[in-house]
Amino acid sequence: MSEFARPFTRPPHPFLIEPLVRRALEEDLGRSGDLTTELLVPPTQSAEAQIVARASGALAGLVCADCALRLIDDRVEITVAALDGEAVQAGTSVATIRGPARALLTAERVALNFLAHLSGIATATRALVETVAGTKARIVCTRKTTPNLRILEKYAVRCGGGFNHRFGLDDAVLIKDNHIAAAGTLGIAVERVRTGLAHMTKLEVEVETLAQLEEALSLSVDAILLDNMSVDNLRQAVMLTRGRAVLEASGGITLESAREVALAGIDCISSGAITHSAPALDMALDFC
Amino acid sequence: MSEFARPFTRPPHPFLIEPLVRRALEEDLGRSGDLTTELLVPPTQSAEAQIVARASGALAGLVCADCALRLIDDRVEITVAALDGEAVQAGTSVATIRGPARALLTAERVALNFLAHLSGIATATRALVETVAGTKARIVCTRKTTPNLRILEKYAVRCGGGFNHRFGLDDAVLIKDNHIAAAGTLGIAVERVRTGLAHMTKLEVEVETLAQLEEALSLSVDAILLDNMSVDNLRQAVMLTRGRAVLEASGGITLESAREVALAGIDCISSGAITHSAPALDMALDFC
Amino acid sequence: MSEFARPFTRPPHPFLIEPLVRRALEEDLGRSGDLTTELLVPPTQSAEAQIVARASGALAGLVCADCALRLIDDRVEITVAALDGEAVQAGTSVATIRGPARALLTAERVALNFLAHLSGIATATRALVETVAGTKARIVCTRKTTPNLRILEKYAVRCGGGFNHRFGLDDAVLIKDNHIAAAGTLGIAVERVRTGLAHMTKLEVEVETLAQLEEALSLSVDAILLDNMSVDNLRQAVMLTRGRAVLEASGGITLESAREVALAGIDCISSGAITHSAPALDMALDFC
């Protein structure tokens, strides 16, 4: 798959991608197949088409588009002009596709749906990443992803230059306000977690005030999520922490506010919007 | 499921919803489960929480949230204050949830991800629907949906007051420009389709000019998609057609332009943006 | 797949066929495999065999037989002498198969089971189709299909020269007597449906009398199913309708009665028997 992606964007293994694409094709083809194409287009007819970006942005999802086209007909050939993870300009071709006309027409919508959705996420991520360029702040995603597409959306975030937070509930511990309330105090919460915490699992706690931050720092956690803090407080948090924990800022951070947050010295800025509210990047399949 | 949805929104059958929700839970729980909650919260602790809309909009996805919560623990009880398909105001509670604290914490994110995503679609649909209120124009969705969620997104469109277009490639014929190019002429294309078209399947053709519209009308098709036409042309199209076919306007129609299109006398306005670019509706789970 | 089927019979996409064939092979091979063949036949032994029709009929299912053989061993080569959708004479070869002897012996029964079952349906369909030759009546199938094989059986009907009715409950509306009873009157039933009916979905109603037919016509439905009517009534129904709706005759129509029904001017004759009661067409694998 690496022929479709920039180095180190780490596209998911084909056997993770293929079932998702296959299900999307089944969803579209249904039980009676592509009525229009099969009734209209002779099986021997060939075609060539361009995948064209109709808006500028960052590309993600060529690995899915390729998979969709080849699942429909493995004679389709794709030549890419850009890679997942690269920037594309509005109106430029992303890839050239040659093969049976039926295959191109039948796979078109599914291929574009993946590409537009994931490129939308990469584009929104890239915008934030560029906003904080030159600071040490990373843009990281959250678990606010579209159900059943998290593997692909985390990849799209990487294509946009962002970093991933924990994948799910099981690969890191994040103690939030409700957990603290359930345990009584942050101290008790951390203590309980430590009794069963594997040595290869990181521990983050969410705090809302500087006082809570100091308590968290005294507990030697790996990372601290600063929820909805003012930029002033974020600056103080950085000074208080002195590198003893990774600091993550979160809560309604936008393109407008991100740079100021980054300049406060924060390590990570997490954003739900880049996955749950990124508009699709307009992509089309133009026949030659 | 109908206890969570307004009449005639037609929520998908539970055995279509459940696998989607189950996979989303597996995606989040992974292989080691909810580390934080299982290490912190005793299994006997109970909790009560509110699902709260943090923004105003149209609700969709309670059927999924309910499913997620009960798959995690079937002792969870949900009392709804609003139904899928209804309007909600920012800051109001949508449902009250009672049950084991562990279950509420573990299912929270998946339940909200479905609810926020689908309510976002319902909200975007509702906005368009209200824009054309009082005209005969219906707002209809397209096949530009998030891969593997089309069943739910079509339902969200209905919750927003919209109508569905064909579900996929197999339940109706839609002859587009590339099909016409492949066949040679619109006449040949329609003729070929008719030889194999089932008597219960509708036939729509896409046209870009009034001349093409007249050709399409002469071929007695069921519906005609008017692609990217000016409002003037749309008005003329309506007059030319005189009810002989359903007229669907398509192509970059926005909240700003929709009403004028509707007033031209069009039957349907189709929008890809309501499914592929609707921002999530902000929803939260607040513990009492 | 089109190399095994006549043009426009529209064989299902391989990724719809393959899981059905794979499951059938798993069903036959079980957990310990083909004991007889694996103990008896050396892996290096080659063989050649003919698929022979032992009775005359219409062919359907080569796409499945091919799939079964190649799933067992992708070195198997098939050369077809007839295509799905063509007529075969008793005693003639349908295809020549060459490859590892083990593969031919192991896949034989599954390949033949598909071929015999689907050719049986194609043959029964063809018989009805030929009976009404020269009239405008189409032979159409129903939802009375063998569970989980509907995709293939609908294809077998097309191979026999028949047409498909709606695929299932979701791609067209058919208001039957029980629905009318539930709603109160046909008028109410149609009105309720219309409030939610998508513009690309057709609407058919079932009637048993000419009076009901007139009511149905007044409601501008797309198609009308004339259930168990006498040929006299069918003739009057055609006259009353004057092309305003597709007319479908149904109810115990046999090879004997079909032509008379067709000559009454009916558009479609639907038959459950062609899918639920067609005897298998006798097919064998003869080793050379």
Added chain:
Amino acid sequence: MSEFARPFTRPPHPFLIEPLVRRALEEDLGRSGDLTTELLVPPTQSAEAQIVARASGALAGLVCADCALRLIDDRVEITVAALDGEAVQAGTSVATIRGPARALLTAERVALNFLAHLSGIATATRALVETVAGTKARIVCTRKTTPNLRILEKYAVRCGGGFNHRFGLDDAVLIKDNHIAAAGTLGIAVERVRTGLAHMTKLEVEVETLAQLEEALSLSVDAILLDNMSVDNLRQAVMLTRGRAVLEASGGITLESAREVALAGIDCISSGAITHSAPALDMALDFC
């Protein structure tokens, strides 16, 4: 499940039945659900209906019908008037069903499709069983079953009073003519098999002549399939065998010829037609 079946018909375990029924429902409901019913019938409406046999025969498949109805809505209640494995008379009720009207209408076709198909097989089996009544001959099925329904069709054969042959390629050895040809001689074939044959696996060989029968007997096999022998030869085969092996007659045995074959002293008569060519038993769901 035993509440729906006669003792010792051995219905498959629910977790084998349920996936088959679930897939059949998904096949019929598709992606948009039961349009007609959901648009027409209020969710609160109740109904009662009878499953009625429109032809006389042997019943099989109530376990599937029950499963289909309850998968659609677990509030449906079924009261049976007959059991799988029992005879039913044309025009009599087999079961009474009460529950939400929507559920009855939606599940009707799938429930009937299973019931009609499997009862057709049970009925064909029962006819052969009654033909040989009073002899020691058992009617047994073959591997000529409908793909992916073998578990249910083997059960339907038992409901009809027949016995099962091996289930598939892996639970017994059957050396047929092509295997003998591949090995060289029957003696070599049996010798090869014996080197790897598990002590709990039976061995049957197919013979076409009395000379082959004698060779088979000298090899101490468990059972011998007498393929296409005349009744005279079958009688001699019985005398030659003197109980040293189970004798199975096969090859085009019909209702007309079966009794004579049985009277020849054969142990088993195998029939492919009872599974691959049994017409469906006409069953209906009549609303009260």
Added chain:
Amino acid sequence: MSEFARPFTRPPHPFLIEPLVRRALEEDLGRSGDLTTELLVPPTQSAEAQIVARASGALAGLVCADCALRLIDDRVEITVAALDGEAVQAGTSVATIRGPARALLTAERVALNFLAHLSGIATATRALVETVAGTKARIVCTRKTTPNLRILEKYAVRCGGGFNHRFGLDDAVLIKDNHIAAAGTLGIAVERVRTGLAHMTKLEVEVETLAQLEEALSLSVDAILLDNMSVDNLRQAVMLTRGRAVLEASGGITLESAREVALAGIDCISSGAITHSAPALDMALDFC
């Protein structure tokens, strides 16, 4: 697959192996893939490695290791120096693997886990087989296998020179003490079974005393399991039986006691330990 296995070890068909290996890879790769390798090793780097046995034993599982490597990257090439079913010496190479370095690193653990587990079973089996060499006793496995790996473990037993008992509950009848208790007497139990027993299914009964053995022999069963009998009793059992049934000894038979049991004249010695308690054979992947 036969290129990786000795003749007549009968490796399971690839479509039975592949899902098991695929799931194991998914289990290890999880959702974010092989972080270490993907971050460290360029996609273009090649590598060569040896699969080395670090202990002596019997080989089983190359068919799985091959499958794992090729599922990760189908450019990997494997040259085997030994086959499933052959003996290997500690420190010798079993296979040479060449391909992308990433693929070798990523598939390594899954490939070895299968190989070590199955070779452990083959080795334990081989030890018992060699202990009874020269007697007529076969070593057979039981149903005490690792859940979901029975197909592979039965194969590993064959690779070790052992034979398989019935695969599961459905391919042979084994009446054990609890069944006899439920029926009342052994005679009643056998009688009940015979009424429904297919002619291709074998019947074994478990006995604990010589008196029970005599009762079993009088009932003409196919095989008798002698549970936990002393060697003296086993000898008498052989004499009493005089070849009228297959005799199987069972119950805590070890490497130490097996030969004496075999010399008593027993046909089969069954062992649960060879599948449930065989330690893994130490295998490693050494990069060149």
Added chain:
Amino acid sequence: MSEFARPFTRPPHPFLIEPLVRRALEEDLGRSGDLTTELLVPPTQSAEAQIVARASGALAGLVCADCALRLIDDRVEITVAALDGEAVQAGTSVATIRGPARALLTAERVALNFLAHLSGIATATRALVETVAGTKARIVCTRKTTPNLRILEKYAVRCGGGFNHRFGLDDAVLIKDNHIAAAGTLGIAVERVRTGLAHMTKLEVEVETLAQLEEALSLSVDAILLDNMSVDNLRQAVMLTRGRAVLEASGGITLESAREVALAGIDCISSGAITHSAPALDMALDFC
């Protein structure tokens, strides 16, 4: 599920356990079901049985046994005398089971196979844990698990008092010798990883000498795996490290050597043998 497990052993969620148990039941029941039981035991017969440990050890797998029994028949009732994670003595009852006799007989083997396998792992773990009691060393498992059972085996390790290492390749980074060779030096390897490493993912490196350890410490990694070091070297490693990284000892550590390793001051001792070579704990189902 917590009613069958000690607090904080964290049994996997039922929807992770159930598919594994269901597949194991399907594996054993096959296609024709439990022939013996269904032919012998009337459906109305009840029974009571004890699950008895025939050897002393630590219990794990009751959650699976319970699932197996209830999947076969949900009327089965289980009363536990011990919990997953507790010690059991040879000859004592672990649970009492009441329900239909058929269900107990049919589910017996699958229930015991899970219980014996997982309790074997818990017992081997517990033995190591007790050996290092009073030191700070934790016993941790590896990725050397039985394919497709890792979720359960990791749980069994927790039941035995051990801790889990990373679950798979995706939830932590572990740089081993082959990775270092591929990168050139440890420094380059760590640098490459850091460019893409998420802030919630831990990083461990494997070293074999004290010199490598010092290099690793200079790179500020989270954990260091000391592979095959002598106890003397381990002691020096602890002194060199001074708490700057978690130290894990690995490589052929046995019950005999573990305590000395622990006393060297190591944080974790990892063992592959506890999962890949633990003999099953002998468990039986005794009917009352």
